[in-house]
Amino acid sequence: MPKMTGGKAVVESLKQEGVEFVFGVPGVQIMHIFDAFFGEPEIRLLTVRHEQSTIYMADGYARVKGKPGVGLVVPGPGVQNASAALGTAYACSSPVLLIAGQVESYNLGQDKGVLHEINDQLDIIRPVTKWCQRVMSVTDIPGAIHEAMHQMNTGRPRPTEIEIPWDVVGTTAEVTLMSRGAFPRAGPHREEVFRAAHLLLSAQRPFIWAGGGAILSDASVELVELAEALGAPVATTPEGKGAISEDHPLSLGGAYYGFGAASWATPKADVILAVGTRLTWQMRPGTAPKAPQKLIHLDADPVVLGKNFPVEVAMVADAKTALKALVEEIRRKKSPKNVREPWPQAELREFREKHRRWLEEKAPLQHDIILTLRKELRDDAILIAGVTNIGYWCNLAYPVRGPRTFLTPSYFATLGYAFPTALGAKVAAPDRPVICVVGDGGFMYACAELETAVRYGIHLITLVFTDNAFGSTKSDQQINFQGRILGTDLNNPDFAKLAELFGAKGMKADPGQLGKALREALEANQPVVIEVPIPTLTPPFQIHTMPT
Known part of the structure; x- marks a missing residue:
């Protein structure tokens, strides 16, 4: 030894x-x-x-x-x-x-x-x-x-x-070193697979929720295979965005605080399969399961099963392994005589179109900014959605086309997480574009890491959306406290100049100039900060009227 x-x-x-x-x-x-x-x-x-x-x-x-x-x-x-x-x-x-x-x-x-x-x-x-x-x-x-x-x-x-x-x-x-371990995936019980497959095949309107567990398990292929075998639409939680490409005809995109294309679909479902999600309070009435809908809940953590909503079938297993078993069982049982289209494509397109119109009505500036980001970025680009207005709306408006390309802080909603988390993402994927969407309040938590980015050549692009405020709490004061503004206004440095002082590239762009600025940043061989001024805007969770 x-x-x-x-x-x-x-x-x-x-x-x-x-x-x-x-x-x-x-x-x-x-x-x-x-x-x-x-x-x-x-x-x-x-x-x-x-x-x-x-x-x-x-x-x-x-x-x-x-x-x-x-x-x-x-x-x-x-x-x-x-x-x-x-x-x-x-x-x-x-x-x-x-x-x-x-x-x-x-x-x-x-x-x-x-x-x-x-x-x-x-x-x-x-x-x-x-x-x-x-x-x-x-x-x-x-x-x-x-x-x-x-x-x-x-x-x-x-x-x-x-x-x-x-x-x-x-x-x-004297030390004895240990060899790297092998970590087999936990499979489902066969009885659970049989019961879940029976429920899904007998459903008139099967529906699938995909959460972060589908991403962590690398279960995208199996998720899409199951959705296609059932003709079932798939909606994702913010952490599950990318588990199915949002360009797929069965994708209803992301949902957030009860909003999203899923809000028109979920009330019509009779059997719901939830994969790798806690089904938290963020679902709100617009997308939350309710009787007489039957819920199949699949998760690696037995503690979350049935915690927030009653469960018909609970499956404790790795998402990839369980979905593969479900696909095999459904293909084995599915009769060609019973092939049907439980959700007509025209209906799913209508849900997506209603959601698009709702976004344009409720968040026109945010929607335009986010569509600009999607237009300028490669499909494999990685976007870190910060605890800031544009980040919140990305959950609903940014189409994600692959797994592990969209990161959020989940229910912890940690102000200040986005910039350093994005640096780590860029270390993991140095040859892919990585974009940090952050506000002025959150960026100041860790802006000293600009020096880290320069020192190690971590060529991250950071979009700092500035409204000179802790925006969501100021909006809260405007909406719920009769406009009594206290403690939420900020004074900021010039973020473009700050970036240059650290040796990064600093830029400024109005929302209408963002596409051009982003193209320039993508060509730069150094860390880039783009300061984008916006007004204080309403976040999705301060909208309490559900879409119709």
Whole structure:
């Protein structure tokens, strides 16, 4: 067995698990880990400017690459700074590993005021991780990292964390490294497949919801095969956008807060299959299942099944495996004599057209901006929709044509997540366009990472939509508080000049000039920030009248 420090054991274990990038901020308790990266050709350590960005970037990387992302921070304030990003990854079911330092093992629980000390640090991140562990010896490091990878690659993928005391990462010991694991997908019970197939084949109007679980499972092919076998339309949650191309004739696009083309279709459905989605409160009356509709709920996480709506058939399984089994069973049972078109194409086109007209009525400027983005971007371009007005409306108006090309913060709605998450996405896909849609409020959270983008050549395009306000809350005051504006107006720097000070390309464009500016940015061989002024606009969730 080779001898190595705890820091070296961390790096060697990550190599064994196929990790290619680690995003970190240095600090005294983890410098033995940093030192172990010196001269290491197989893993690249990217140093960022704030601990929140370590996990946001790891999250963006993981969701685009389809493999775990890794962040590295000091204990105490480092872990606390990273916790909002961990919460976002938890909400998005993203496989992210946080490696955190810890005070010396002999100071644990002593409350002596040593550097970065927090008693019971694991309790801080336990609610936003699937699994976490403190490692107290060098020999246990490979096993802990291996278990973290196992947890993220089985069942529902969510963040994990390990913390290692300062003295342990500097100790030398004999270490047995572990080989990379194989992670088989969980299949459905045959009885569940039979019951679900029977319900779907007997339905007059079968309907499919696809959530983030369909993306995480890489189940797009199977989802489309099932939809085509049934003639069933597919709507997606924001996290599920891209599971089926929104150009597909059976796609009804994304739904958000009860809005979308699905709001005209779902009331007509009699059997609903929900794949990889919690069916949260965001569905609202416009798209939420209701009696006598029968719900088939498929998810890798048994906890979510039937939690928000009654379930006729509950299927605990990996989405790809279960959908494949459903397709096979439906093809086996389907009789050529019973071939029918439960949803005429003319009807689905009418739903899509009604939604388009609703968008033009309720959000004409946002709709035009978003259509400009879609026109100028390749099908495989990746768009990160920030917690900002244009980002909200992207859930309803931006046609996504492939999986892992549209990222949101899910129900966590984390202001400030978009820019660093987009940087991580660009690290994962350096040869594809990556576009960050962010507001002035959110961009200021992590704008220092412009320096990171320049230093490492991360050629991200960032669209900063500026209304000099925390826009949605100001709109809330205008609508619900009789226009009493307090604490929501902002003063901003010149974002184009700010970008140039960091060494990036800075541009300004009115909405009507956005297409030209975006074409120029796509040709630039450097990070680009485009400042786009807009008025304070109403977000979808402040519209309470459902479309008719």
